Amino acid sequence: MNNLASPEIWFICGSQHLYGPGPLQEVENNAKEVAKGLDNSSAIPLKVRFKALLTRPDEIYALVQEANHDQNCAGLILWMHTFSPAKMWIRGLASLTKPFCHLHTQYNRDLPWNDIDMDFMNLNQAAHGDREAGFLHSRLRLNRKVVVGHYSDPEVQERLGVWARTIHAWHDLQGAKFVRFGDNMRYVAVTEGDKVASELRFGFEVNTHGVGDLVAHVNAASDSDVNALLDEYETSYVVAKEMLKGGARRDDLVYGAKLELGMRSFLKEGGYKGFTDTFEDLHGLRQLPGLASQRLMADGYGFGGEGDWKTSALLRAIKVMAHGLDGGTSFMEDYTYHLDPMGHQVLGAHMLEICPSIAKGKPSLEIHPLGIGGKEDPVRLVFDAPAGDAINVSLVDMGNRFRLIVNEVKAVDVPSLPKLPVARAVWECKPDFKTAIAAWIYAGGAHHTVYSYPVTTEFIEDFATIAGVELVVIDSDTKLREFKNELRQNDLYYALAQGLRV
Numbered sequence: 001m002n003n004l005a006s007p008e009i010w011f012i013c014g015s016q017h018l019y020g021p022g023p024l025q026e027v028e029n030n031a032k033e034v035a036k037g038l039d040n041s042s043a044i045p046l047k048v049r050f051k052a053l054l055t056r057p058d059e060i061y062a063l064v065q066e067a068n069h070d071q072n073c074a075g076l077i078l079w080m081h082t083f084s085p086a087k088m089w090i091r092g093l094a095s096l097t098k099p100f101c102h103l104h105t106q107y108n109r110d111l112p113w114n115d116i117d118m119d120f121m122n123l124n125q126a127a128h129g130d131r132e133a134g135f136l137h138s139r140l141r142l143n144r145k146v147v148v149g150h151y152s153d154p155e156v157q158e159r160l161g162v163w164a165r166t167i168h169a170w171h172d173l174q175g176a177k178f179v180r181f182g183d184n185m186r187y188v189a190v191t192e193g194d195k196v197a198s199e200l201r202f203g204f205e206v207n208t209h210g211v212g213d214l215v216a217h218v219n220a221a222s223d224s225d226v227n228a229l230l231d232e233y234e235t236s237y238v239v240a241k242e243m244l245k246g247g248a249r250r251d252d253l254v255y256g257a258k259l260e261l262g263m264r265s266f267l268k269e270g271g272y273k274g275f276t277d278t279f280e281d282l283h284g285l286r287q288l289p290g291l292a293s294q295r296l297m298a299d300g301y302g303f304g305g306e307g308d309w310k311t312s313a314l315l316r317a318i319k320v321m322a323h324g325l326d327g328g329t330s331f332m333e334d335y336t337y338h339l340d341p342m343g344h345q346v347l348g349a350h351m352l353e354i355c356p357s358i359a360k361g362k363p364s365l366e367i368h369p370l371g372i373g374g375k376e377d378p379v380r381l382v383f384d385a386p387a388g389d390a391i392n393v394s395l396v397d398m399g400n401r402f403r404l405i406v407n408e409v410k411a412v413d414v415p416s417l418p419k420l421p422v423a424r425a426v427w428e429c430k431p432d433f434k435t436a437i438a439a440w441i442y443a444g445g446a447h448h449t450v451y452s453y454p455v456t457t458e459f460i461e462d463f464a465t466i467a468g469v470e471l472v473v474i475d476s477d478t479k480l481r482e483f484k485n486e487l488r489q490n491d492l493y494y495a496l497a498q499g500l501r502v
Contacts, residue, residue: 015053046167055088074098090140173204180275218262303315312331332350332448348426
């Protein structure tokens, strides 16, 4: 995946100095073993490193400052092996800027009933040590994830793995750069937003370059690089005969390769992790980048059509969460509906730009008229997405806050679409079509989304918690009246929340 660092998680154990050096050494040894067990888990994709046993306020504060300034630290796992009076943690945690997870576990899985004595009880006090910590976290209104259970439990490791993938995405967004080639589509509301607020909230920056800056890179593509990329196309895809060597549309594919090389060059040179474009701003380009955008997404770049920079950044984040998991993640758009009373379905597609990571089988590389934008016919990958559980996620700017909206869906096999030359997916919404679509509209969800098979609602919940933004979920349990009330209550909560953390 392009431009992706591999940070680590710091494992922190809390105790107190009153236990003395001998017992504290045992506590530290136990904590190191817990950290090692998590580090060895295949469910957790980041390195888990035991960092410290903390027993005094100055130690805690110093550790937090170190974590805040260490660019290789993605987040902290906190565990109170024994009782650790929580007032010691106030100054440190109040200044923490990294995400943290509170792991409520024990060193021992089973109690040695016949051997328990007071020494054992003094050293195995997580049952109330973590409750003391939990009170302070709540009192300080700290956003965190709480995971409960023995550290060897696969379900515990899986939940920690979700959190680890999410903080990896958060770490990746800090200082990330996204470029807009031109402005967003004219008169469209949902692709607008406050880029200052987004940088404050999420940590990424968004800036615009004129399309002419991209054109210079496209024109600089060398013949040798173009030929090598054409060979890659013919190996990777079923290329339409008219675009094979000697075919009538070969030159269109050659230009598509130049577009990809130019975009890659521009993004690499600028250190960008995502981009947008729009068919209304293509000055100097012969085609709207279709194939290029699809392949760049497959390599991990964020993308948003029509200048949708929020979706571009969200796509990058969710691709990082999904990195190494089975199943793909793509830019998506709810395009049109199948309203058969026996089974309502959504046909998801876009003009060109659906990521081939969600392709079922080998995509075909084709050229067809676009019918919009006034440029030459663009090349694009055409394929069907597979059946399976998936989510659609939207990020919108509500003016006083950002809102994440998730709809859990069930993708189905795509019917034959011989006259629709774009990549596409078909899904059924949970809990049902009418409830889900009404809830989406009440929530202000965009027509652009991030569509993902491996990422679940839990990932997005963790991400919203870290970012401190609103999350609304449309799933099998959604009831429209309750959902509307939730939106009203959220309006009040987010108007007041900034004054709660005192």
